[in-house]
Amino acid sequence: MAYRKDQGRMARMTAFWSGTIFLFYGCVSLQRELTASFGGSLAQPIGGIRLPILGMDLSPAFLIVTSLFALGIFLFYRWLERPKQADTLIDTESEMKKVTWPTLSETMSGSITVIMTVLILMTILAAFDWALGRITTAWVF
Numbered sequence: 596m597a598y599r600k601d602q603g604r605m606a607r608m609t610a611f612w613s614g615t616i617f618l619f620y621g622c623v624s625l626q627r628e629l630t631a632s633f634g635g636s637l638a639q640p641i642g643g644i645r646l647p648i649l650g651m652d653l654s655p656a657f658l659i660v661t662s663l664f665a666l667g668i669f670l671f672y673r674w675l676e677r678p679k680q681a682d683t684l685i686d687t688e689s690e691m692k693k694v695t696w697p698t699l700s701e702t703m704s705g706s707i708t709v710i711m712t713v714l715i716l717m718t719i720l721a722a723f724d725w726a727l728g729r730i731t732t733a734w735v736f
Contacts, residue, residue: 603685607675610684614671622664629656 630638633656640652651657674680697705 603681603688606684606688606691607681611672611675614675615668618664618667618671622660622667625663626656626660629659630654 637656637659638652638654640654641658642653644653645651646653646657675684
């Protein structure tokens with residue numbers, strides 16, 4: 596099914612970039628692991644080439660990780676374009692447009708209510724803890 600460009604655009608874009616960030620983190624971790632585990636063999640620059648923009652050596656580990664990153668982005672993009680995933684993201688965005696978001700004053704009053712409730716419960720639990728500690732100390736000695 597063909598989708599219009601604007602249909603679910605924000606949800607699809609958010610999903611893509613979130614996945615890309617996780618993929619990038621995994622690839623950076625993989626490069627560190629490859630250079631640490633295999634030491635000199637994968638960490639040595641190929642022909643002494645240094646990539647000036649990235650400030651990194653062109654090493655076998657870098658080529659492996661870059662290839663995996665490019666393949667991962669391509670596959671993730673293709674997966675997001677499948678009708679089932681695209682429909683889910685489009686439906687999610689349409690539902691989010693229906694949400695009534697609280698105003699600043701409602702948010703502040705709700706936050707104050709939650710903070711006060713937590714403080715009251717914390718005080719009650721501390722009092723019970725203190726009382727039970729005194730009771731058990733009196734019984735033991």
